[in-house]
Amino acid sequence: MRRVIERWSRDQVLSLAPDAASQKAATGVSAPGKWSGSGALPDVVWGECKGSGATPYRACVDLSEPAYKCSCPSRKFPCKHALGLLLLWASDGVPDGGEPAGWAAEWLEQRRSRADKQEKQEKQEKRDGRERSAPAKAARSSGGSAQRETRVSAGLSELERWLTDQIAQGIAGAPQTGLADWDELGRRLVDAQAPGVAGSVSRLSRVLGEEDWPGLLLEEYALIHLLAVAHRRTAELPAGLAETVRSRVGFPITREDVLATPWVRDEWDVVGGRDEEQDRLVARRIWMQGRATGRVALVLSFAPIGQALDASLVTGTAVDASLAYYPGASPLRAVVAERHGPVAAARPAGTRLSQVPGRIAEVLAGDPWADSWPVVLEGVIPSKESLMDEDGNGLPLHPAGGALWRLLAVSGGHPVTVAAEWTPRGSRPLTVWDEESQVVRL
Structure with missing residues (x-):
């Protein structure tokens, strides 16, 4: 029996594009006249797009993940043809029913076969991880990583002394x-195998561009000092907080352990969801909320x-899945351990x-170093500076939160449901649901 996938909106489709150029190109190939042999079933869309050559490009999208297949030579993923096909489908331009074309059916069968093998492998990894987990932790506590522990402790002790000197000397010279x-401090912390703390130090430069940089810098120094002291006193901490400290310092945890x-x-x-560049990488942050548990996940x-x-x-879809959380006192980051299938999308429950x-x-x-957390808010009226409710409560918006015109346009001065990313400097709106529960990605 095929799973039923609700038709996506144009915004949801465009959110899948790898860049703005792909969004523009996809719009250009989404005209009905460019497509032939197209069709859609509840969990798959396929079609052939006329290109510059004699042979049309064959595109197919498995909506249940989603996954994409196209015969074009593009290195972008998904390519403009897959996105254009989805845009056509989102606008009711793809006929429903029928059976997938032979080439599409072959690809789908290959995917199902690989999925079965992967499911067996993941179950085996889970069993193996449980078998290795206890010995690994015992080895760590009994000195299996004693050398690294010693180097980290020495590096953080030096960091504590450095911070003490900074406060004694004053921070007026920080801009110079x-x-x-x-x-230099970050390099020494990397050498001490404390990459998490090194990353915190490397981000200190961001505060210098702010008008209230002295106060912000002192806040960052205080949090870094707290982390160094917490690591020194790890043995005295509750188990969850101790795991949080180790993670923030930069001790790795394997996927198998998770x-x-x-x-x-x-x-x-x-x-x-939100993408951001980190060094030479792009990080994609996807926020999820459980309907029964109320838990959130990153x-x-x-x-x-x-x-x-x-x-x-x-964004805007829902999935029946099992998540495995990274350990910590306020667990947030998770991996999708197993997918059980999509479910009907709906406006999420808000607070x-x-x-x-x-x-x-x-x-x-639970985690004093947490710098973001997802919140889904119901009954809020957005303005340029904050999200307000009818009782006068307000949540300030991040000063670099971007253009808010779409949020203001959807609201029109009326209460809406908004998903936002809380940060100490204000919240970043991510998604809004209108009165008819239509999702708009911001």
Whole structure:
């Protein structure tokens, strides 16, 4: 029996494009006259697009993940033809029914065969991970990684002394000497095998461009100092907080170890996503919220600039899946351990603005270094500076949150449901649902 996939909106399709040029190119090939032999079933769309040559390009999209196939030579993924086909389908331009063309059916069968093999492999990895997890932890606690622990401890002790000197000397000279000092300190922390702390130090330069940089710099120094002290006193911390500290310092945890933790199965709404460049990589952050558990999750993927990112989780859709969380006192990051199938999309359940401060306080109590957290807010009226509710409660927006005209246009001054990414400097709206539960990606 085929799974039923609801038709996506134009915004949802364009959110899959690897770049703005692909969005424009896809729009150009989405005209009905360019397509022939097209068709759609509840979980697959296929068609042939007329190109510059005599042979049309064959494009097929498996909507259940989604996954893409096209005979064109493009290195972009998904290519403009796959996106154009989805745009045509989103606008009711692809006829329903029938059986996939032979070439499309062959690709789908190959995918199903690989999926069966992958499912067996993942189940085996989960069993193997559980078998290795306890010995690995025992080895770590008994000195299996004693050399690294010693180097990290020495590096963080030096960091504590450096921070003490900075406060004693004052920070007035940071705009002149900070960049060189932080660069040198970051290199020493990398040598000490504490890449997480090194990353925090390397990001200090961002605050110098702000008008209130002295206060922001002191906040960052305080958080880094807290992390160094917490690592020194790890043995005194609760297990969850100790795992958080190790993660923030930069101790790795393998995918196998994550999969060995208990899985959380739910129907997960994909409530938003955002891409950002980090060094020479692009990081894709996908936020999810469970319908039954109410838990939120962050699924991360990375790719070199210009290469395709994982596009299997589409904002505004929902999936029945089991997630495995990375350990910590306020667990957020997760991996999709197993997909059980898509479910009907719906506007996600939201919380009231008055409940947000308490929730963020709980998060920070478990992880004081948390710098973002997803929130789905119901009944909010957006303005240029904040999200407000009818009781006068407000949530400030991030000063670099981008253009808000789409959010304001969808709202029209009326209450809407908004998914946003909370940060200490304000929230970034990601997605809005209108009165008819139509999703608009911001």
